[in-house]
Amino acid sequence: MTHDWLAFAKALRSIAQTGQTYTDNKYELERYHQLEALTNQMFAVLGDVPIEKIENLIIPDQGYATPKVDVRGAVFDDSGRVLLVREMKDGLWTLPGGWADINEGPSANVLKEIFEESGHRASQPRLVMLKDRSLHPYAYYSPDHIYKLFYVCTHEGGEFVPNNETDAAAFFDLDDLPPLSEGRTLPVDIHECWAFASSGAPGIYSD
Known part of the structure; x- marks a missing residue:
């Protein structure tokens, strides 16, 4: 047992x-x-x-214990390549994103995270899926119970801007992904987002 x-x-x-x-x-x-x-x-x-x-x-928390929220944005170019950023902490690649901030809706959060981490602008965030992190094979354990929100967003252009979290941003073919930071993003996350993006589905309202 x-x-x-x-x-x-x-x-x-x-x-x-x-x-x-x-x-x-x-x-x-x-x-x-x-x-x-x-x-x-x-x-x-x-x-x-x-x-x-x-x-x-562990960040001290107070009040009724609830899950933390992680937002991730999938941005694809006209060739179907996905925008990824390289994390300074582990040197691996991930969909841009992070913890949702208070006083902002989740869709606004994900657009902000995309710009801050990649330098690229995005719009029209569409909620694709919500995952309970503990039910999926992410690479490292977390003491927190985490909900992961994945959005597909429209690319509006831009270029990488140096910041204190990531040191690179680039578009990758889905069949030639770089080593991923699998505590943040799994290959299946990217492929599921692409399946949604290429389907033309409108997405789910999330704010």
Whole structure:
């Protein structure tokens, strides 16, 4: 019998966070803090990394625990090539995107991420799919429960602009993709986005 210990640890962390938000009892609060510390230790063991790295990785959060939202934009040129950016953190390629910012709708977020990371302008974001990251074979584990939103966008032109997250941007043939940062983007993500883009479907309203 196999057990998804990462899912167990995420559930315990969610209980600890929500409990800290709603309890007025100082003894219960102390227990929830202890539970939070214990889940950090579990993440460190599961990821085979020092506890300090886990504590620095997890951004303190408050309130009812909910999934984080990652937005990714698929932009294709007239030849059907896909726009990818190269991440400085691992030197691998991905669809441009990142965490959704508050006070902005997801479609506005993805257009901003495309421009900031690639220097290319895009328009008409159409929601293609929403994936629960934990249900797909992304490369590295995350202590967060993450929803990934994928958009197909229309290319409006541009060129790479140096920034603090990516060091290159280029268009690639779908049958000749570069090494991907598979914690962010899987080959199937790109091919599913292209299947949608080439179908002429209108997409889903997402704001």
